[in-house]
Amino acid sequence: MQALIQLPPLSDSHICSKGDKLLLVMTHQGSEDRETVLEFQIERTRDPQHGDFACNVAMILGKLLKQAPQQLAKEIIARLPPENEWVQAIKMAGPGFINIYLKPVAYHRVLETILVDKERYGRHSLGNGKSVLIEFVSANPTGPLHVGHGRGAAYGASLARLLEVAGYQVACEYYINDSGRQMDILALSVWLRYLELCGETLRFPTKVYQGDYVWDIAATLHREHRDAFRHPSDQLFAGLTETEEHNSPDSFIDTLIQRCQTLLGAAAYRTVFELGLTVILEDIRRDLQEFGVHYDQWFPESQLVPAAEALLEKLTQQGLAYQKEGALWFRSSLYDDEKDRVLRRENGQMTYFATDIAYHWEKLQRGFDHVINIWGADHHGYIPRIKAVLAALGADPQRLSVLLVQFATLYRGKERLQMSTRSGEFVTLRSLREEVGNDAARFFYVQRRCEQHLNFDLELAKSHTLDNPIYYIQYGYARTIKVFRRLQEQGGQWEHNLAYLQTLATPQERSLLILLTRYPEVIASAACAYEPHQIAHYLRDLAQQFHSFYEEHRILVEEMPLRNARLSLTAATQQVLYNGLTLIGVTAPEEM
RNA sequence: GCGCCCGUAGCUCAGCCUGGAUAGAGCGUUGGCCUCCGGAGCCAAAGGCCACAGGUUCAAAUCCUGUCGGGCGCGCCA
Numbered sequence: 001m002q003a004l005i006q007l008p009p010l011s012d013s014h015i016c017s018k019g020d021k022l023l024l025v026m027t028h029q030g031s032e033d034r035e036t037v038l039e040f041q042i043e044r045t046r047d048p049q050h051g052d053f054a055c056n057v058a059m060i061l062g063k064l065l066k067q068a069p070q071q072l073a074k075e076i077i078a079r080l081p082p083e084n085e086w087v088q089a090i091k092m093a094g095p096g097f098i099n100i101y102l103k104p105v106a107y108h109r110v111l112e113t114i115l116v117d118k119e120r121y122g123r124h125s126l127g128n129g130k131s132v133l134i135e136f137v138s139a140n141p142t143g144p145l146h147v148g149h150g151r152g153a154a155y156g157a158s159l160a161r162l163l164e165v166a167g168y169q170v171a172c173e174y175y176i177n178d179s180g181r182q183m184d185i186l187a188l189s190v191w192l193r194y195l196e197l198c199g200e201t202l203r204f205p206t207k208v209y210q211g212d213y214v215w216d217i218a219a220t221l222h223r224e225h226r227d228a229f230r231h232p233s234d235q236l237f238a239g240l241t242e243t244e245e246h247n248s249p250d251s252f253i254d255t256l257i258q259r260c261q262t263l264l265g266a267a268a269y270r271t272v273f274e275l276g277l278t279v280i281l282e283d284i285r286r287d288l289q290e291f292g293v294h295y296d297q298w299f300p301e302s303q304l305v306p307a308a309e310a311l312l313e314k315l316t317q318q319g320l321a322y323q324k325e326g327a328l329w330f331r332s333s334l335y336d337d338e339k340d341r342v343l344r345r346e347n348g349q350m351t352y353f354a355t356d357i358a359y360h361w362e363k364l365q366r367g368f369d370h371v372i373n374i375w376g377a378d379h380h381g382y383i384p385r386i387k388a389v390l391a392a393l394g395a396d397p398q399r400l401s402v403l404l405v406q407f408a409t410l411y412r413g414k415e416r417l418q419m420s421t422r423s424g425e426f427v428t429l430r431s432l433r434e435e436v437g438n439d440a441a442r443f444f445y446v447q448r449r450c451e452q453h454l455n456f457d458l459e460l461a462k463s464h465t466l467d468n469p470i471y472y473i474q475y476g477y478a479r480t481i482k483v484f485r486r487l488q489e490q491g492g493q494w495e496h497n498l499a500y501l502q503t504l505a506t507p508q509e510r511s512l513l514i515l516l517t518r519y520p521e522v523i524a525s526a527a528c529a530y531e532p533h534q535i536a537h538y539l540r541d542l543a544q545q546f547h548s549f550y551e552e553h554r555i556l557v558e559e560m561p562l563r564n565a566r567l568s569l570t571a572a573t574q575q576v577l578y579n580g581l582t583l584i585g586v587t588a589p590e591e592m
Numbered sequence: 593g594c595g596c597c598c599g600u601a602g603c604u605c606a607g608c609c610u611g612g613a614u615a616g617a618g619c620g621u622u623g624g625c626c627u628c629c630g631g632a633g634c635c636a637a638a639g640g641c642c643a644c645a646g647g648u649u650c651a652a653a654u655c656c657u658g659u660c661g662g663g664c665g666c667g668c669c670a
Contacts, residue, residue, distance in 0.1 A: 180670085380665060
């Protein structure tokens with residue numbers, strides 16, 4: 001874009017680019033000699049009447065020089081060469097826009113690039129090879145993934161691919177919360193169900209995991225170990241009343257965990273604990289893999305405990321952690337957090353925060369230029385304390401970005417599906433995938449900005465008809481395939497030649513051509529903003545433009561130059577649809 | 593109460609970061625298009641005080657302030 005326009009010699013000016021924006025740096029010869037940075041844009045026009053690109057520099061300059069923008073625009077245009085290899089004309093319009101009209105060959109060149117670059121078309125050097133670690137999903141291995149995790153999975157996987165295409169070195173990681181209280185509660189839940197299978201009668205507490213999967217794990221435990229871990233339930237519940245559970249449910253559970261550990265002994269407890277962890281984690285791995293979500297590393301929290309101890313020690317020595325009311329606190333309030341936070345509970349157990357510190361520290365130590373966390377929006381209050389502790393440890397908090405994903409609400413048509421984790425009746429990611437298919441699930445998850453609440457309509461996602469965007473796009477791709485099959489059946493040949501492309505002249509052909517050349521810009525924009533939804537929207541537009549072209553024109557016409565040109569256009573569309581669909585993890589089916 | 597996110601067509605949402613020319617799409621509604629490469633498609637119409645009120649600007653859906661709605665968070669939970 002920069003090559004398209006040469007700026008007039010306004011003092012000592014030069015152009016540089018910053019992000020996706022061009023800057024004009026000029027020495028402003030005013031009363032005092034100083035350098036002024038002008039930010040102006042050369043951007044795509046929406047209305048073809050305004051040419052291909054529009055520049056607002058005259059309006060920006062007009063403000064600075066206190067001159068009429070329209071006059072300035074005319075002067076700038078007068079000093080530009082009237083045309084060159086790519087530019088047909090440059091005109092002033094409206095309040096002072098400088099509109100640039102391109103020669104068709106400019107677009108034809110890009111089409112050729114697409115055909116040559118193939119799946120590499122759209123790739124960028126934007127990231128400059130910088131390394132990024134993306135951590136996402138990281139659900140506690142206490143149960144199967146649900147539809148909320150699905151959104152994080154789809155978003156994270158698409159973002160990873162997007163950044164990779166944009167020139168970053170990307171690694172994906174799943175953090176396994178395999179220690180801590182929640183896991184103990186899982187072990188307890190499994191054991192309680194196991195006791196029931198052994199024939200014990202007991203009152204199942206409300207705050208433990210109740211899903212059917214707990215039964216399954218307990219059944220395995222019972223099958224493999226028979227009554228080896230059985231203890232009378234009276235011993236377990238001795239002195240614990242229903243009122244006590246009601247009044248302080250947390251300490252009620254903690255007591256049960258302690259008794260469970262005492263009654264079983266360390267080795268047996270470990271067996272129960274490990275079985276639950278292994279079974280659930282394996283289920284999560286398989287679920288994500290089937291969903292097309294791949295990780296470079298699965299990082300267990302348990303591995304971090306020594307490092308966490310060391311960091312707690314370090315913070316204490318630096319006076320950034322202190323004892324109060326039997327617990328160890330971090331002075332996060334010194335670093336933009338509202339209050340201090342507990343690192344080690346009164347009962348001696350570390351909080352998740354303590355191991356999280358070690359984990360984030362460890363990630364930065366591994367040398368990534370940037371570290372991205374994708375969290376559910378309900379965790380947003382947690383961000384300041386993580387950034388605080390990184391600052392306290394002497395790291396630059398800017399190296400960490402936390403992206404928040406809002407909740408997904410499921411609908412079946414008009415009906416809103418209620419999800420309740422406690423009862424275990426939540427909708428699992430697996431059941432969603434089974435119902436609507438991976439492609440629709442991936443597409444629906446990423447088609448909205450992640451900070452937007454997502455209404456996920458199962459009926460719509462499932463519909464193989466008119467109103468489902470995913471089928472609309474895939475159908476477009478299948479159509480491009482079919483055209484070439486048809487050509488083959490007719491014994492015809494496609495011969496690409498730049499000269500043939502001159503025969504493309506209709507509005508539909510031109511619009512499609514322009515849209516195809518925009519793909520790299522969409523990649524850049526989406527990558528900069530961490531917004532894969534831009535790709536989904538672009539693909540919708542592209543499919544629409546292709547369908548429109550297809551309906552209005554016959555591709556396999558008799559005239560060879562025109563037929564070849566339209567086939568080139570079709571092939572390029574096919575390629576870009578493929579690249580885009582692949583990026584967001586959706587398949588490009590050859591027939592539907 | 594404090595903090596973060598959201599409020600745009602009947603519905604679901606883009607556009608907001610980086611202010612520009614008549615505010616865009618899909619669904620739904622209404623009306624057209626199949627001797628033709630797959631009609632799972634295309635074309636067209638109707639539909640908007642961009643939540644509200646101020647401010648900044650030549651120019652505000654976009655930036656600033658306030659108000660009102662909705663969601664989430666504010667634990668020795670994760």
